Amino acid sequence: MSQPPHAQLTTDELDEIIDLIWRQYGYDFSHYARASLMRRVTRCMLNAGFRNGYELRYHLTNDPNFFYWFLQTLTVNVTEMFRDPVVYRELREKVLPKLASYPVIKVWHAGCATGEEVFSMAILLHEAGLLNRARLYATDINPANLEQARKGVIPVHPMKEYAHNYRQSGGKREFAGYFSFFNEGAEFKPELRKDIIFAQHNLVSDQVFNEFQLIICRNVMIYFDKVLQNRVTTLFYDSLSPLGYLMTGMKESLLFTNVSPNFEEISAGLRIYRRRK
């Protein structure tokens, strides 16, 4: 028994698609990691019912609405609360006590998706008594993600897992107490998210916009090639105050980037880095 044919795209066709999107819509995917981008694009084609690069090009050229659907599907919008609890435990125990010495603590979540990680951070800051002094900036390339994040509503089905993660991270309170529950979802308490600033920011093309004591960019740079990783990590370096912290995903090492000598990893393997002076 054979399966339906795989949506096919050659690497040359992928390059043409990237070029088309840049010229017609101004989004630059040329320095995205090719392996994962190819996978996302063929997945979009499959969802749209296209079999080849010609059909995809035709619709991208002639149908801006299709492009915005494509963009939404292409960017990865997956996130979890307290993902990798051991990292959040380290934040509580090692990083927040250091940040407490700043009169205003500025935190940037770059690539915040629908907000789950920034809500996790708000909980940590709240429990450390620091939330009222914190300014959380949460940015993403995808406007639909930001719209969702501003509502503060997350799906109910993973809540049990999130509660488990929260406890693993050293959380001692009633996790569900941070939410109001509806049929459609769980709303993160407005008083904990009222000072979060959600804004569109494209790491590919946008610049430094503030100085931060902590930048969190987890599992975003894996979608970039080495050239773009270098650009983005330099942007983070320039956006951090001296001795500021940068957190990347558990499998994202600064070792493969140019800024590596300018950072030290404060806990081996957890990918919490500190900017050298």
Next chain:
Amino acid sequence: MSLMTGKQVEILAIGGSAGSIPVLISLLKSLSPPIPYTILIVIHRLKNVHSELSLLLSEGLGTLQVIEPDDKMPLSPQGVYLAPQNYHLLIETDLTFCLDYSEPVLFSRPSIDVTFDSVAQVFGPGAVAILLSGANEDGSKGIRRILDRGGTALIQAPHTAAYQSMPQAAIRHNDDAIVLQPDELIEFLKSSMG
């Protein structure tokens, strides 16, 4: 180093889920370093819990170390790699790892299909895939891609698997794959060492 198929092996990708670890360990123990190709292992496991699977798999392998790669890490021609928890594992044409945190596929991240597909694209006829025990249908599509690109696909005989549905599904979808019992898989690996 050639298998009985006569093709040069450049990479061996092993996928498994429930019940696959004992067979996987016996396969790894049958290897005698230096291994003449790269090995990738994709095993379904829990996320957000501490895991030392790479250490456990390295146990008793002597100088061989099973490594969970970081994004952008170059593949070593003799390396043995385990897909990290909660990421899909892909390979770039420049032979570096590319991790992906997009949606689970068939409830799985890492997904065996995703890695096999990537291995097929980059290595074509130089790829060998082995699919072991498991309780879902991950791996079937990946085996198809391996075979379509000229690679070799080996599936653990379902009656020898602790959980049969994964190898069974793969056989159902790929009647041109080779079905082998664990001791035959070991023989196969030994012959591939040259």
